[in-house]
Amino acid sequence: MEIMDKPLTKNIRPDRAFATLADYESTGGYQGLRKALAELQPKDVQQWVKDAGLRGRGGAGFGTGLKWSLVPLDDLSQTRYLIANADEMEPGTFKDRMLLEQDPHQLIEGMIIAAYAIQANRAYIFLRGEYHVAKLRLEHALLEAKSKGYLGEHVLDSEFSLDIVLHTGAGRYICGEETALLNALEGKRATPRAKPPFPLVSGLWGKPTVVNNVETLCNVPHILNYGVEWYQGLARGVDKGTKLFGASGRVKNPGLWELPMGTPIREIIEQHAGGMRDGYKLRGFLPGGASTDFLLPEHLDMVMDFEAVAKAGSRMGTGVIIVLDDQTCPVKMVLNLEQFFAQESCGWCTPCRDGLPWTVALLKGIIAGKGRIEDLDTLAGLTRMLGPGNTFCALAPGAMEPLQSALKYFREDFERYIAMEPVQ
Amino acid sequence: MNEPIFEGLSLAEIREINAEMSHYENKTAVSIEALKIVQKHRRWVSDPCLIAVAELLDISPAQLEGVATFYNLIYRQPVGKTVIHYCNSVTCWMLGSDQVGESLCRHLNVELGEMSADGEYTILPIVCLGACDHAPVVMVGNELRLDITEDAVNGILGR
Numbered sequence: 001m002e003i004m005d006k007p008l009t010k011n012i013r014p015d016r017a018f019a020t021l022a023d024y025e026s027t028g029g030y031q032g033l034r035k036a037l038a039e040l041q042p043k044d045v046q047q048w049v050k051d052a053g054l055r056g057r058g059g060a061g062f063g064t065g066l067k068w069s070l071v072p073l074d075d076l077s078q079t080r081y082l083i084a085n086a087d088e089m090e091p092g093t094f095k096d097r098m099l100l101e102q103d104p105h106q107l108i109e110g111m112i113i114a115a116y117a118i119q120a121n122r123a124y125i126f127l128r129g130e131y132h133v134a135k136l137r138l139e140h141a142l143l144e145a146k147s148k149g150y151l152g153e154h155v156l157d158s159e160f161s162l163d164i165v166l167h168t169g170a171g172r173y174i175c176g177e178e179t180a181l182l183n184a185l186e187g188k189r190a191t192p193r194a195k196p197p198f199p200l201v202s203g204l205w206g207k208p209t210v211v212n213n214v215e216t217l218c219n220v221p222h223i224l225n226y227g228v229e230w231y232q233g234l235a236r237g238v239d240k241g242t243k244l245f246g247a248s249g250r251v252k253n254p255g256l257w258e259l260p261m262g263t264p265i266r267e268i269i270e271q272h273a274g275g276m277r278d279g280y281k282l283r284g285f286l287p288g289g290a291s292t293d294f295l296l297p298e299h300l301d302m303v304m305d306f307e308a309v310a311k312a313g314s315r316m317g318t319g320v321i322i323v324l325d326d327q328t329c330p331v332k333m334v335l336n337l338e339q340f341f342a343q344e345s346c347g348w349c350t351p352c353r354d355g356l357p358w359t360v361a362l363l364k365g366i367i368a369g370k371g372r373i374e375d376l377d378t379l380a381g382l383t384r385m386l387g388p389g390n391t392f393c394a395l396a397p398g399a400m401e402p403l404q405s406a407l408k409y410f411r412e413d414f415e416r417y418i419a420m421e422p423v424q
Numbered sequence: 425m426n427e428p429i430f431e432g433l434s435l436a437e438i439r440e441i442n443a444e445m446s447h448y449e450n451k452t453a454v455s456i457e458a459l460k461i462v463q464k465h466r467r468w469v470s471d472p473c474l475i476a477v478a479e480l481l482d483i484s485p486a487q488l489e490g491v492a493t494f495y496n497l498i499y500r501q502p503v504g505k506t507v508i509h510y511c512n513s514v515t516c517w518m519l520g521s522d523q524v525g526e527s528l529c530r531h532l533n534v535e536l537g538e539m540s541a542d543g544e545y546t547i548l549p550i551v552c553l554g555a556c557d558h559a560p561v562v563m564v565g566n567e568l569r570l571d572i573t574e575d576a577v578n579g580i581l582g583r
Contacts, residue, residue: 170495187455
């Protein structure tokens with residue numbers, strides 16, 4: 001049955017219309033919340049989500065139930081916040097947009113349950129400013145939810161109260177980084193914060209704060225409604241549940257599909273995306289957004305699980321694949337990616353602020369035929385200097401992932417430019 | 425009528441900015457919303473407006489300027505009635521966003537960021553708009569346009 005196989009997208013329609021409150025309720029909507037409030041303590045809800053094995057869908061894959069359980073609940077008079085990270089801006093990623101635009105109540109129910117689990121009475125949706133349709137539909141859905149008693153004082157006549165505020169951003173990739181997001185929400189430049197303290201203990205305005213990705217929160221109502229065993233049974237691999245996977249680039253049928261965790265990449269690219277467009281061959285792919293390492297056709301039989309993709313040398317990231325065809329130059333593609341990261345760097349720490357423009361300059365020189373073979377060593381050195389452990393946040397290390405893998409897999413393309421006479 | 429201290433702003437703007445304050449713990453947090461409100465009314469944020477907003481929010485103009493210049497969607501110079509953002513991130517780039525941007529600029533005879541002579545348009549690049557299955561895409565004002573071709577560029581500009 002469709003509802004049971006595809007919990008996240010059961011209300012998604014081909015015409016891109018959105019599910020109203022009545023539509024949402026007719027397919028089991030808000031039943032998970034009713035169960036949580038009537039039968040479960042906050043700690044029980046955390047345990048259910050932990051047992052289900054839900055891992056964050058924003059890219060890092062941190063255990064959601066574990067994250068919630070780290071929020072101090074001893075002083076119930078203390079303010080706590082829940083934030084839905086709807087700042088989808090990872091190049092090549094378009095999954096949260098669909099959930100936000102077409103089934104806004106699913107996110108709202110997930111947020112109410114999550115807020116109950118951490119006993120937060122105020123929640124924010126941090127929506128990127130460009131998602132205008134999502135803004136209008138969320139505003140409408142929030143009013144609907146309030147009018148039916150799902151939000152506000154005494155949710156469904158329980159002791160629990162919750163307000164959700166919709167905040168729209170003004171555009172900057174770094175806002176998706178959770179501590180930078182907190183600064184943006186506080187009305188400041190979105191520079192990341194040093195950790196510790198972690199937001200779970202000291203986040204928004206210094207209060208314990210959980211930041212969860214949209215798709216992550218959309219899983220929560222179904223875990224509560226249909227149970228842990230059902231949720232675990234959805235997957236084909238090690239990780240649990242379903243996930244929105246997608247593909248873009250020169251494939252026949254670019255798009256987004258809700259599939260079991262553990263689905264082989266070959267199935268996503270060849271069956272769902274219909275394979276390559278006529279006249280094009282698959283050269284490689286980024287499995288989960290701009291900040292993941294390239295993989296090759298030889299990796300097609302790998303499954304979409306966090307550990308499996310890591311073992312192949314990349315990351316599942318957002319799970320939305322960017323396909324590199326045989327007629328797109330991988331060096332120019334990497335230049336496009338690095339220009340994005342250099343522009344979107346917040347400038348807070350030196351490796352990122354200075355290293356990314358340097359990377360861009362080297363790549364531009366190589367493409368112009370002015371490169372030297374030593375430049376490839378310099379680029380490799382940059383992938384280490386901008387790598388994990390040297391920066392405040394994951395932007396620069398993420399930026400280095402496509403570069404380091406391109407140097408490994410497409411070295412002959414770099415060398416061909418270097419052997420060529422300078423252009424002009 | 426207006427308190428002189430906020431003379432850079434209209435009453436409507438002040439009212440909308442004040443209404444946002446109940447959603448946050450302090451006035452500083454309203455900075456981004458306030459700049460967006462000013463922009464909704466005036467298309468861009470001029471120096472006098474920036475100073476007035478800073479006064480309204482009890483923060484220094486320098487701090488607010490730091491915020492205003494940080495974000496891609498806050499404009500500190502005049503823009504046309506409609507800002508057209510074309511996505512230049514990876515999938516759109518692969519499928520022809522450079523040509524889309526060049527074509528838009530050529531039709532209007534403008535450089536990126538410049539206002540067209542009739543004051544109607546400004547063209548700006550933007551990062552991934554999250555519609556990569558329909559690349560290349562552009563955003564005309566608030567409206568997303570998918571699967572952009574050379575003909576579609578004419579349609580966008582109403583020619």
